[in-house]
Amino acid sequence: MTPLQQQGRLSKLASRTLSTATPAQKNDALESIAATLWQARQQWLDANALDLQAAHEAEMRASLVDRLTLNEDRIHNIVEAVRQVAALPDPIGRVHSMETRPNGLVIGRKSVPLGVIGIIFEARPNVTVDGAVLCLKSGNTVILRGGKEAIHSNRTAATLMRQAIAQVGLDENAIQLVQDTSRESANELMHMNDYLDVLIPRGGAGLIRTVSQTASVPVIRTGEGVCHIYIDKDAELTMGAQILTNAKCSRPSVCNAAECVLVHQDVAADFLAKAIPMLDEYNVTLRCDAESLAIIGSRGEAATDEDWDSEYGDYTLAVKVVSCTQEAMDFIADHGSGHSEAIVTSNYFTAQTFLEQVDAAAVYVNASTRFTDGGEFGLGAEIGISTQKLHARGPMGLEELTSSKFIIYGQGQIR
Amino acid sequence: MTPLQQQGRLSKLASRTLSTATPAQKNDALESIAATLWQARQQWLDANALDLQAAHEAEMRASLVDRLTLNEDRIHNIVEAVRQVAALPDPIGRVHSMETRPNGLVIGRKSVPLGVIGIIFEARPNVTVDGAVLCLKSGNTVILRGGKEAIHSNRTAATLMRQAIAQVGLDENAIQLVQDTSRESANELMHMNDYLDVLIPRGGAGLIRTVSQTASVPVIRTGEGVCHIYIDKDAELTMGAQILTNAKCSRPSVCNAAECVLVHQDVAADFLAKAIPMLDEYNVTLRCDAESLAIIGSRGEAATDEDWDSEYGDYTLAVKVVSCTQEAMDFIADHGSGHSEAIVTSNYFTAQTFLEQVDAAAVYVNASTRFTDGGEFGLGAEIGISTQKLHARGPMGLEELTSSKFIIYGQGQIR
Incomplete structure (x- = not known):
């Protein structure tokens, strides 16, 4: 048995007890995690400092260093988020639609945990806590496999959380961290069908x-967002320009940010005249098809084929003129990632x-x-945004x- | 583009229109399929005769030949099943829990088709029709890949169904059959992530x-059943013997049949004395652990380790004595396939x-x-029994x- 299989076995065993833990037991464990992480925050910060030093030596990009960095404020937010999860309704044990069949069998459908969840993520230490507590609240055990850039921070967080849940009498193996951050450990995790019920990758598109x-374990695919804003011929153009600017510029690095605007030919010139001054405030680069480029002139650049499928994650926007709503919808079907799509229109039927x-x-x-x-959306905490259709x-x-x-x-029924 | 990718592309295109077809359009298509298959039944039987002849030449096992065989009665049943699917409520377009958020956004959750479904199956020609009509009713297009043993029957069924839906104005590519029955075509289908939303294998455990x-396309795993009956010390023993005999013998080849009985040591001798005469009527082979063998004597055979994980699919039953309910539950956790498990007891807490x-x-x-x-269970038609936890x-x-x-x-909301 490999070390990872051993962790899988322990996780599966812990799942047998955690899956039937009461809401009070799980909430006690969450409160214990929140209190322990806050009390031991200096220990966690010290570990994070080791990761940051290694990042410095490796000349990591500033935006990645920012994601990796913990400070007292951020730990405070993480701890508050743990308490918010504790306050959510318990999703386990609800029985939906119990019915008596003609033969007298009484059949109900009860919500239960998935079992053992694997989470593969990159260098954000908050995901370690966030992922662990959402799994715990929903009665699932978790095997966390973070990136090597955050390994010291993650080890400390995992150790503290395991202590915290053991203190209230839960099996510490409900939360486990993979110690080996090599590519091989990720690959092994992806094929541990005997131990894992589902695998959730959290991180970049790659x-x-x-x-x-690669995985043979069932995967929930999250987070790719090539999102469009379609400005219809019947759009209120000022509203459209505000929506586009918000969707592109309020936080371009996230998956629900817009990457492309499609604008109806009848209103293209008027709309762009309104929108471009707003986009100018953020120095947005515009990658344009021939028709929009003819309108915009030197403010834009000619788009290449790659632009239509790009998740820029930055202040860059693809711009395309379309002749009708059907063309816009076909374009979205061909180039969208199935995440979020918007139309701006005042026409009911459109x-x-x-x-x-x-x-x-x-x-x-x-x-x-x-x-x-x-x-x-009012769902409480979020483990990710699924862009697949199966399950979620x-x-x-x-x-x-x-x-x-x-x-x-039953009362002895046979068939 | 390979022939299979070409089929995938056509299926995806057909999905755009089928996903928004009205319930009436889909039901017209189902009625058209039922009528066409019945009218052209001789053509279907002729094709089936070619498959049966090949099966004869290949000296196929009798039970498999039986599964492959069509006759007028069976076609009648298949056609009736199509009409029953038409009569079910349409699952598409329901909006659950529409709510107004504090910022005025009105957010609803609407049921939509999965998209393109692949079904890989073996030599049962009824699955061709059954799979196709369940997908159609739920607004999904389907790519069917059946075994080579049924290829003539499947080709005819697919051709007839495609004609039938084209006659009522639906895109015939909503139903497609893979012509190539080689291992390579199955393998290619399992990796067509760009075209398939889900893959459902229907057939044997292998x-x-x-x-x-193998598949990188999301899979719904169906049909493995290593099911147990646990006879508790507080069981009504006659009821237990009847339930066991029914679970083992009423149709041993199906996945919900029992493979193993676990019996509490306090009642093992009494229970087996009641159960064995009933099992004798079906000549059930008993594979026993040491304790039950000591009770049964020469009526049983010693079990090997393999017996505890076997889906016999036959008149064979594994028998094991346990010392308590916890031991029975641990045994089920270790050896069950997560399909169906039963306890016989009169004790409320147990x-x-x-x-x-x-x-x-x-x-x-x-x-x-x-x-x-x-x-x-009152769910209407069934496409399979999922033994995984994700999605279904x-x-x-x-x-x-x-x-x-x-x-x-929205009314112009930005964030």
């Missing part, structure tokens, strides 16, 4: 693509057609795609970390 | 294991503990595991062939 193409026909996790009329988020689609809250089982009460 | 271990702690798609008290079935668990009806999307009505 990581997610690799995991979903709005309904777009809502009906566009195939994405979230489809908007007259609002910014930036709202695709567990908190904004869109922002995933605690409900999406559950499965169900049929429970059947 | 096929299912290969597909779930029953509740078993229901709570046993981790399987269906957990029974005082009833036969043979009830795990879409029809018996237990009998899968039309609801399990759907996904959801968030639809958001």
Whole structure:
């Protein structure tokens, strides 16, 4: 048995008890985690300092260093987030639709944990805590495999969380960290079908693509966002320009940010005249098709084929003129990632057609795609935004970390 | 582009229109399929005769030849099943829990088709029709890849169904059959992530294991059943013997049949004295642990380690004595396939503990595991019984062939 298989076995054993823990036991464990992380924050910061030093020596990009960095404020936020998860309703043990069949069998469907969840992530130490507590609240054990850049921070966080849950009498193996951060450990995790019920990759597009193409364990694919704003001929153009600017510029690095605006030919010149001054405030680079370039002139650059499929994650926007709503929807079907898509229109029928026909996790009329988020949707905490259709689609809250089982009460029935 | 990728592209295109077809359009298509298959039944029987002749030449086992065989009665049943699917409620387009958020956004969750479904199956021509119509009713396009043993029957069925749906104005590419029945075509299908939203293997344990271990396309794993009946010390023994005999003998080849009985040591001798005469009527072979063998004597055979994990699919039963309910539940956790598990007991607390702690798609008290079935559970038609926890668990009806999307009505909201 490899060290990872051994962890898998322990996780599966811990799952047998955690899956039937009461809401009070799980909430006690969460409170214990929050208190322990806060009390031992200096220990966690010291470990983080080792990661930051290594990052400095490796000349890591500033934006990545920022993601890796812990400070007292951030730890405070992480700890508060743990308490918010504790305050959410417990998703386990609800029985939906119990019915008596003609033969007298009473059949109910009960929500149960998925079992053992693997999370593969990169260098954000907050994901360690965040992932662990969402799994714990939903009765799942978790095996965390973070990137090597955050290994000291992650080890300390995992050790503290394990102590914290052991203190309230839960099996510490409900939370485990993979010590080996090599490519081989990620690969082994992706094929541990005997131990893992599901694998959730959290990180950049490259990581997610690799995991979903490689893993034999069932994967929930999250977070790729090539999102469009379509400005219809019947759009209120000022509203459209505000929505576009918000969707592109309020936080360009996240997956619900817009990457491309499609604008109807009848309003293209007027719309761009309104939108460009707003985009100018953020120095947005514009990658344009021939028609929009003819309108914009030297403010834009000619787009290449790659632009239409790019998740820029930056202050760059692809711009394309379309001749009708159908062309916009076809373009979205060909180039969108199925994350979030928006139309700006005042026309009832056009709005309904777009809502009906566009195939994405979230489809908007007259609002910014930036709202695709567990908190904004009222789901509480979020483990990611699923862009696949199986099991979960869109922002995933605690409900999406559950499965169900049929429970059947008989009086001797045979078939 | 390979022929299979070409089929994938056509299926994806057809999905854009089928996903928004009205219930009436889909039901017209189903009625057209039923009528066409019945009218052209002789053509279908002729094609089946070619498959049967090849089976004869290849000296195929009688039970497999039986599965492959069509006759007028069976076609009648298949056609009736199509009409029953048409009569079910349409699972698409329901909006669950539409709510207004504090900022005025109105957010609803709407059921939508999964998209393009691949079904890999073996030599049962009824699966061709059955799979196609369940997908169609739920707005999904389907790519069917059946075994080479049924290729003539499948080609004819697919051709007839495509004609039938084209006649009522739906895109015939909503139903496609893979012409190439080589191992390579199955393998290619398992990696067509750009075209397939989900893959469902239907067939024996070997096929299912290969597909779930190999595919990068999301898989729904169905149909492995290593099911147990646990006879508690507080069981009504006659009821227990009847349930066991039914679970083992009423149809041993199906996945919800029992493979193993666990019996509490306090009642083992009395229970076996009641059960064995009933099992004798079916000449059931008994594979026993040392304790049960000591009770039964020469009526039993000594079990090997393999027996505890075997899905016999035949009139063979593993028998084991346990010292307590916990031992029975641990044994089930170690050797069960997570399909269906039953306890026979009159003790309230023991029953509740078993229901709570046993981790399987269906957990029974005082009833036969043979009830795990879409029809018996009141779900209507069934595409299979999922033994995984992601997306669907237990009998899968039309609801399990759907996904959801968030639809958001705004008035210019930005974040």
